[in-house]
Every structure is written in C-alpha cells, then in structure tokens.
Amino acid sequence: MGEDRKQRRDAVANRERILAAAAQAFRDSGMAVDMRAIAAAAGVGVGTLYRHFPTREHLVHAVTGTDLAELAGAALPGGVSAIAGLRRFFTATMTHLTGNKAMVDLLAAGSPSDADLARCLSHLTKIGQEAVDRSRTDHTLATDVTAHDIAYQLLGLIRIAQLIPDTEPNTIGHQVDLALRGLAAK
Amino acid sequence: MGEDRKQRRDAVANRERILAAAAQAFRDSGMAVDMRAIAAAAGVGVGTLYRHFPTREHLVHAVTGTDLAELAGAALPGGVSAIAGLRRFFTATMTHLTGNKAMVDLLAAGSPSDADLARCLSHLTKIGQEAVDRSRTDHTLATDVTAHDIAYQLLGLIRIAQLIPDTEPNTIGHQVDLALRGLAAK
DNA sequence: AGCGATTCGGAACATCGGTTCCGCTTGGTG
C-alpha cells in the first residue's frame, strides 16, 4: 500500500506548506481563492502546486476533508434530552464554523447539487434521526419534527450566520434559540 | 423628462423581447446565464443587447427590479394578528418565489455583500418591525423576537427551500410552520 | 424612391482562472 517510497524530503515539506497555505486561504477568503494566490502564499510555483494536487478539486478535498470529517464525526451528545442534545450540537457546530469562510460558503451558499453539501446534509439527517429517536422516549421534540427538518434547520441557521454582519456570538445564539423553539415539544 | 423622443419602433420591440427573454432565462437558470444565450433567446445579437443594457448589471436590475419591487412593496396583511400576518407573508413569499431560480439564487445564496440582498434584508426588517409593533398589542409573538430575527428567519427559509429537492409545497409549508413556532408567543 | 440617422449582428477583444509544459534546479546515491 505504501507508495511513498521515493519522495524527496523537500517535496514532502512543500506538500505540507501548500496544504497549510490553502487551509489558511480557504478559511480567510472562502472557496473562491485563486490557485496562483495559494501557490504564492505557500512560497511555491503553480507547477509545484499542481504536481501535488492535480486539480483544484483535489486540493479542496484535501483541505476541507478534515473539517468535513470533523462535522461528519460529530454526533448528538449523549446523556441529555433530545432537545438539549440538539442545542449543544447546534451551538458547537456554529462555533466551530465561525472564522472558516470556506466551510460557511459551502454550507450556507453552496449549490444544492454540490456533492460535499449533499454528504453533509445526509450526515446531518442521520444526527437528526438520532434526536428524533431519543425524543421517542423523552418527548422533548414536537411530534411532527422529522430528521430532515433538523438538518434543514441547521443549514438555515448557517445561512443566517453568514448574513449576520460581523459575527457576534450573541445574535447567532439567539437565532439558534429561535430555531430550537420551533423544534421543541409544546 | 421623456428623452425617448426618437426611438425606432423596432428598437423598442427589441428591448421588450430582450427583457422578456432575460426574465425567462433568469427564472429558469438562475443568475449565471450567459449574455450570449440571452441574446440568442431574444433573437438578437449581443451588440443589440448591449445597446439597450450597457452592462450585465443593468440588465439584471431591469429584470429583477420588478420582482424586487414586488417583494419590497409587500407588507404585512392587515386585519389579523401579528403571527397570522407573518404566516401569510411568509407563505406568500415562498409561493411567489417557487420557480424563480434567479430570485432564489439571490436570496438563498447571494453574497452577504450584494447590494440587492442588503436592500431586501432591510425591507424585510421593516416588515418585521410592523409585526413586532402589532404584537405589542396582540402579544402573539415571543417578547424577545426582533425585527431582524424575522427577516433572518425568512431568508433562512428561502435557503432551505433552495435545498429541498424538487419543490413540494408540503415540505416548505412544514418548514414555514417550524419557523413560526419559534417566533410565536409561548 | 432616396437618403441619412439609428440600430443591428456577431466577430473580435479583454480578462480571469484553471491547467499544462518544459527547461532548469536539486536531493540523494554510487
């Protein structure tokens, strides 16, 4: 499996630096950064960048992979009610996203046909299902709330977060609150 | 000051056809349509298109102007409670938007720095304020709901609508319902 | 019909961002 047999020391180092620079650039400026800018920020030529990541998409995946995996690895916190778990999950997600423009771009304004967004949506729906299931015993969610509703609500919140001027956690917290009221059992 | 003194018959007609074709194209394919495609759809050359609308932005404004004005002209229906008024307004807006990809693109995924979006947001906030005011007498909204919250909620809903696969009014209606529960007085 | 101002069509140009190519450099091995 290991095909990293003959990779030069500097090649490895460059790969790292490109990855770091790209992560930084994506976080700061969103998905739309110019490849040339990333290369420059990493202190390498575009050729080098393309040697390591044959396509923009490859680079994007390499960089957002971590964030996406983190989000995908997240689960409903245990030991609390369905609604409390959701509150924590929503809050944690929003916090985790602040300052990551690329992630917010992807989730808040990405095309509905984007594969990454679809993957996220489906994972969020899984988490929503956990909440719905848990509510079957603690009845803290409204009975007509579905797993999809929960996923959609979170994505709606992320869009709202993108629209809020600077990024006062206060306002966002309030929005999370409103959303949860809509999901909670009456 | 009518400066339309000497405009040829056919020039006027072409203007109309371009406007119609553009409206159609924007509605069907979103903001990203190619100018050439619009010109072709209108049965004119690009030169003609540019004679009438010196810039893409001009065309966009001419076309979305109507929709935007409609949305901006909308107000909270009178004679009902704050929450009922909001329900009608939300539902009407969502209905009005279905099938208009350009409008949905703009509102659901537009950059936070877009001037049109900002204008919309501020108008929606005005409507939100009406609702908040009305609730001061009928108390049908939660006391901590602000005008901004209402505007944000609607934009969140529009983003959700964009994400929902085909466009079953059912699902959207349900989402509207959840949002309103979050805004309603307990 | 004749004529000039207006409008038209669409090829050509400009720009922008992703990607490729290739001559030069460099790490690492005998």
Add this chain to the structure above:
DNA sequence: CACCAAGCGGAACCGATGTTCCGAATCGCT
C-alpha cells in the same frame, strides 16, 4: 564529485464570459 531522476517555477495555453467595434441592414422622413 558526478550523475540523473524527482521536483520546481512560472510563462504560456485554454476555455469561458463580459464587452467593444464597425460595416451592414433598417427605419422613417421627404
């Protein structure tokens, strides 16, 4: 130290899209 494959830099290429230009066609008036 010499060599050479791995790696590098960045100019050049490409395709997409907005925009300009100008000779040809058309309108409307006499």
